[in-house]
Amino acid sequence: GRLRVVDLAGSERVEDGVYHHTADRLQEMKAINYSLGCLQECVRAKVAGKTEFVPYRRCKLTLLLRDALEGEDVQLLAVCHVCPTRRHLAASTRTLEFAASMCSVSRATKERGGFRGVDKWTTKELQKFIAGLDDGKLAYAAPLFGNLNGKKMAIEWTGHVEQRVVAAGGTREDALRIFDAFHDRRRAETKKATKKASATRAKAAGASEADKSRQEFRASMKAKFAASFVPGEVVVIAG
Structure with a gap:
């Protein structure tokens, strides 16, 4: 290098x-x-x-x-x-x-x-996610998040989520379920994106090594032909 x-x-x-x-x-x-x-x-x-x-x-x-x-x-x-x-x-x-x-x-x-994770969710996407948790058992809480999107939910305090859910007649366990489910999804998608980016960089590095190997092979072949070259002969080396 x-x-x-x-x-x-x-x-x-x-x-x-x-x-x-x-x-x-x-x-x-x-x-x-x-x-x-x-x-x-x-x-x-x-x-x-x-x-x-x-x-x-x-x-x-x-x-x-x-x-x-x-x-x-x-x-x-x-x-x-x-x-x-x-x-x-x-x-x-x-x-x-x-x-x-x-x-x-x-x-x-x-x-x-190029990665669209939960942080980029709109309010409707966030509400749809909450409504689909536990086979729809938490759908009652979805309207309570009408002023949040994915970015705001990512920094929302656990206590605030609990206040929203309890105010609608829900339980603290329901609030924690929503909070944990969102952040579990967020961590999983971030990990997946990081893994994909690492694979892309590794692929680029592999391609670079392959190019280097081809260049070394060509150089060795040129040296070999040069050593055995006889005046008057025409040697063509395809690169």
Whole structure:
């Protein structure tokens, strides 16, 4: 494998240095910001699956990093530095915003985005789930969750669920049954999604190893033919 470490210049605002820098320095700052913007676009396009066009040629930085960004088995780690002092608050905020935008297009985010778990349930889907528990015995409690969806239910306190159910004439056991059933389903689906994502990454890694083996085989065959090559012969090696 290869490890490539790139120290990128910081993103700067032109107005921050307009009274302190020369014209050449201001042009350099513009070029730095443009390069960082191009890098961000390339990462977004690549992770989003837009392989038909990734704008590597827009600047020298992305053109040089092209081979480090391509491939399913490529791992990209961005380390962003910020300053804790109030004086550099604006610059630190911009750096964190840049880091957040990079995180939002990570491969893991993409894989999670394709997974629709209980956290994304609508109110009707949540009520349907509750109504179907224990062969419909808890259907009476479903209307009590009319102001909740999957995301809100995921952070709902057990005591609040109990209050809803008891207020409708139910029991504490019924409330716990609803609460536990929802979170059991949530854990099971999360585990399934994680397993699927791991399998996808393992498959990509396996494909990379297969490519490596083929390349090694081709290299050995070329070396073998080169050692036994006789001038005047024509040897064709299909790759």
